[in-house]
Amino acid sequence: MEGKRLVYMDHAATTYVKPEVLDAMMPYFTENFGNPSSIYTFSRKSKSAIEEAREKVAKAIGAKADEIYFTGGGSEADNWALKGIAFANKDKGNHIITTKIEHHAILHACEFLEKNGFEITYLNVDENGMISLDELERAITDKTILISIMFANNEIGTIEPIKEIGEIAKKRNIYFHTDAVQAVGNVKIDVKDMNIDLLSLAAHKFYGPKGVGALYIKKGVKIENLIHGGGQERKRRAGTENIPGIVGLGKAIELATSDIDSHNERIIKMRDRLLEGIMEKIPHTKLNGHPEKRLPGNINVSFRFIEGESLLLLLDQSGICASTGSACSSGSLDPSHVLLAIGLPHEIAHGSLRLSLGDATKEEDIDYVLEVLPKIVQRLRDMSPLYETFKHKGETINV
Amino acid sequence: MIYFDNSATTKPHREVVEEVLLCMEKYFGNPSSAHRLGVEAEKRMKAARENVARLINAQTSDIIFTSGGSESNNTAIKGILKKGDHVISSKIEHPSVLKTLKEIEEEGIEVTYLNVDANGVVDINQLKDSIRENTRLVTIMHVNNEIGSIQPIEQIINIVRNSNKKTKIHVDAVQSAGKIKIDVKSMDVDLMSLSSHKIHGPKGAGALYIKKGLNIKPLISGGGQERDLRSGTENLPMISGFGVAAGIILDNMEDKIKKVNAVKKHFVERLNEFDDIKVNSPIDDFHIGNILNVSFRGIKGEVLLHALEDYDIYVSTGSACSAKKSSHKNYVLPEIGLSEKDITGAVRFSFSYLNTIEEVDAAIDALKKILTFLRRIKK
Ligand SMILES: Cc1ncc(COP(=O)(O)O)c(C=O)c1O
Ligand SMILES: Cc1ncc(COP(=O)(O)O)c(C=O)c1O
Numbered sequence: 078m079e080g081k082r083l084v085y086m087d088h089a090a091t092t093y094v095k096p097e098v099l100d101a102m103m104p105y106f107t108e109n110f111g112n113p114s115s116i117y118t119f120s121r122k123s124k125s126a127i128e129e130a131r132e133k134v135a136k137a138i139g140a141k142a143d144e145i146y147f148t149g150g151g152s153e154a155d156n157w158a159l160k161g162i163a164f165a166n167k168d169k170g171n172h173i174i175t176t177k178i179e180h181h182a183i184l185h186a187c188e189f190l191e192k193n194g195f196e197i198t199y200l201n202v203d204e205n206g207m208i209s210l211d212e213l214e215r216a217i218t219d220k221t222i223l224i225s226i227m228f229a230n231n232e233i234g235t236i237e238p239i240k241e242i243g244e245i246a247k248k249r250n251i252y253f254h255t256d257a258v259q260a261v262g263n264v265k266i267d268v269k270d271m272n273i274d275l276l277s278l279a280a281h282k283f284y285g286p287k288g289v290g291a292l293y294i295k296k297g298v299k300i301e302n303l304i305h306g307g308g309q310e311r312k313r314r315a316g317t318e319n320i321p322g323i324v325g326l327g328k329a330i331e332l333a334t335s336d337i338d339s340h341n342e343r344i345i346k347m348r349d350r351l352l353e354g355i356m357e358k359i360p361h362t363k364l365n366g367h368p369e370k371r372l373p374g375n376i377n378v379s380f381r382f383i384e385g386e387s388l389l390l391l392l393d394q395s396g397i398c399a400s401t402g403s404a405c406s407s408g409s410l411d412p413s414h415v416l417l418a419i420g421l422p423h424e425i426a427h428g429s430l431r432l433s434l435g436d437a438t439k440e441e442d443i444d445y446v447l448e449v450l451p452k453i454v455q456r457l458r459d460m461s462p463l464y465e466t467f468k469h470k471g472e473t474i475n476v
Numbered sequence: 477m478i479y480f481d482n483s484a485t486t487k488p489h490r491e492v493v494e495e496v497l498l499c500m501e502k503y504f505g506n507p508s509s510a511h512r513l514g515v516e517a518e519k520r521m522k523a524a525r526e527n528v529a530r531l532i533n534a535q536t537s538d539i540i541f542t543s544g545g546s547e548s549n550n551t552a553i554k555g556i557l558k559k560g561d562h563v564i565s566s567k568i569e570h571p572s573v574l575k576t577l578k579e580i581e582e583e584g585i586e587v588t589y590l591n592v593d594a595n596g597v598v599d600i601n602q603l604k605d606s607i608r609e610n611t612r613l614v615t616i617m618h619v620n621n622e623i624g625s626i627q628p629i630e631q632i633i634n635i636v637r638n639s640n641k642k643t644k645i646h647v648d649a650v651q652s653a654g655k656i657k658i659d660v661k662s663m664d665v666d667l668m669s670l671s672s673h674k675i676h677g678p679k680g681a682g683a684l685y686i687k688k689g690l691n692i693k694p695l696i697s698g699g700g701q702e703r704d705l706r707s708g709t710e711n712l713p714m715i716s717g718f719g720v721a722a723g724i725i726l727d728n729m730e731d732k733i734k735k736v737n738a739v740k741k742h743f744v745e746r747l748n749e750f751d752d753i754k755v756n757s758p759i760d761d762f763h764i765g766n767i768l769n770v771s772f773r774g775i776k777g778e779v780l781l782h783a784l785e786d787y788d789i790y791v792s793t794g795s796a797c798s799a800k801k802s803s804h805k806n807y808v809l810p811e812i813g814l815s816e817k818d819i820t821g822a823v824r825f826s827f828s829y830l831n832t833i834e835e836v837d838a839a840i841d842a843l844k845k846i847l848t849f850l851r852r853i854k855k
């Protein structure tokens with residue numbers, strides 16, 4: 078790799094692991110490697126470490142410890158919530174409501190359920206990525222068993238009206254799941270106050286390790302297991318526990334939620350400077366997502382006349398790590414389903430870039446991106462036949 | 477510390493821990509990301525996949541990573557079956573197989589659970605008789621986690637292939653990988669489950685071998701990672717640690733097997749110095765060399781376990797996942813015909829090639845002292 082400089086603007090894809098988190102994990106790789114299910118005292122350290130982590134997760138989202146179940150990540154938690162609720166409650170109904178902008182872990186679980194006799198309503202979102210509470214209310218039928226709406230969107234950063242959704246779900250006596258993978262550490266969450274019945278989270282989005290997540294399941298919720306076997310996680314999630322990962326998740330969520338306000342203040346200040354700089358220096362640019370109700374670190378912009386993929390490549394050569402959308406779909410050529418759902422035409426959706434800031438971001442990173450990005454966009458536009466045509470026609474811009 | 481509970485979990489190698497750390501500190505990118513951090517992470521994924529593939533002589537592209545052995549078992553079984561199918565398994569499978577089968581039985585899938593003999597080996601004749609037109613899957617563990625019995629997988633596969641071309645074979649090799657030479661190609665297996673933490677790798681990583689061309693449904697769908705068969709941001713540190721562990725165990729594996737066999741042999745020999753015991757996993761072709769299950773008659777296994785703990789010696793009374801609950805009665809030992817008394821007194825010693833003859837001697841000394849004491853108060 079040529080670049081000496083590395084500016085990581087992809088915190089929404091995954092974050093680095095904080096040193097304190099690593100330190101907390103280390104003993105569980107080395108001296109305390111015991112299987113928590115073993116009955117000798119040596120293993121009790123592993124067991125109590127898991128329970129401590131559970132307390133921390135519970136505290137961070139306003140739940141009780143015995144409502145937290147550890148999983149192998151956010152996708153597993155999402156799949157479990159949807160499939161588990163669907164199959165456990167199919168005697169009550171077969172209708173599920175979600176949105177068009179969910180992560181694929183939700184959307185593909187829904188597709189699976191559709192093949193298995195369930196009906197799914199995919200709510201629209203407005204140009205800012207917001208769902209409509211009216212549309213939600215109208216979508217509810219007497220067969221609706223679950224509403225699953227993400228807390229905050231991973232591509233455009235829009236934060237949904239979770240508390241209001243929770244009220245509707247409660248009033249209509251329907252389970253409410255929220256994919257909070259992007260929200261934890263960025264938005265204050267209180268599952269009781271927000272009437273959330275199930276919530277998914279993943280450690281690697283808030284400076285914890287990969288491969289570990291959790292599903293909050295409110296006491297009394299009827300749900301089937303996704304992974305069957307040994308009696309781990311109070312018989313709800315089988316498999317020898319990933320103790321270092323779980324301990325890391327506990328530590329990370331504690332750190333990430335201890336002072337959300339001042340963390341956000343710092344990030345938002347940098348984010349806004351970056352965004353204003355981009356809008357000022359690069360013409361024909363559109364901000365995607367809600368102008369205010371958005372994740373503190375998120376910028377998603379569409380640059381007309383260029384391809385996001387080429388942009389990524391050139392940015393990478395300058396040492397800037399960014400993304401065109403969600404990491405997992407980076408390899409695909411289809412435009413993002415989220416950008417299409419907010420009404421972007423294909424050609425504009427293709428020219429989108431997500432910059433996600435985080436704890437590692439420094440002021441000089443903002444300066445660097447503001448120096449490099451406009452040049453790269455201009456270079457790509459100069460090579461773009463679309464831009465050429467546009468310049469000659471002098472058509473009016475609507476983005 | 478003398479750790480004789482390597483079938484429950486193993487201590488990660490230092491090299492493994494270092495690799496995990498390195499990945500967390502340096503290669504923290506999302507392997508699916510297009511930028512350089514993603515590319516570096518993806519490279520390490522590839523190296524791990526190659527090592528894990530080598531562990532069972534698979535094609536690299538036929539390995540998908542999971543969060544562990546239980547997830548692999550669930551994925552294999554649920555991924556291939558649909559309503560109306562018939563499955564054959566055994567009565568001594570790990571709970572991650574048995575509970576999954578119980579679950580799908582409720583969804584209209586029929587299951588035949590094969591009996592095992594006194595050695596813990598499945599009844600081959602019953603297998604032959606059980607295969608039907610709609611038998612979609614035979615799922616059999618390679619090595620049992622409690623008594624170390626080895627199933628004649630080649631023979632089983634032969635029978636299945638000759639009886640029903642449509643039947644697929646899944647092998648839970650969580651306890652055998654790295655301990656017995658495995659070659660999925662010559663064995664002609666369709667699906668095989670592996671787990672990292674049983675071979676001195678980190679917890680939280682496992683793998684599923686899926687033979688090329690075999691279509692299965694994912695258990696976890698989403699972003700399309702692992703060829704769309706297991707979505708979720710890849711757990712690179714643990715996966716890469718798994719790869720390193722696989723590499724280490726493959727290095728001179730034969731010597732490692734010899735070492736562990738010698739440990740068991742020595743232990744069994746020294747057990748001759750004890751009265752009123754029964755070795756449930758003798759040294760023979762039917763049992764693996766790293767698991768030694770012994771009944772100490774007249775003693776409660778659990779009492780012995782705790783007494784050994786005082787000597788800093790760690791053993792188990794059954795599989796770790798069911799050890800806790802007394803409601804989870806041991807279901808494997810009754811299947812090999814042990815009496816209630818022998819079941820009560822059963823203890824499992826499970827070795828790694830890192831264990832030594834000296835440790836065995838120390839354990840024997842401790843056992844002698846404990847048993848003298850316990851048997852004296854019995855009288
Ligand atoms: C035979 C067997 N299969 C499956 C498993 C499950 O593996 P894991 O604990 O990694 O989920 C185990 C161990 O616990 C086992 O011994
Ligand atoms: C909103 C959202 N949900 C779910 C996931 C899946 O989480 P994981 O990759 O940890 O399985 C992600 C991230 O990839 C996400 O951004």
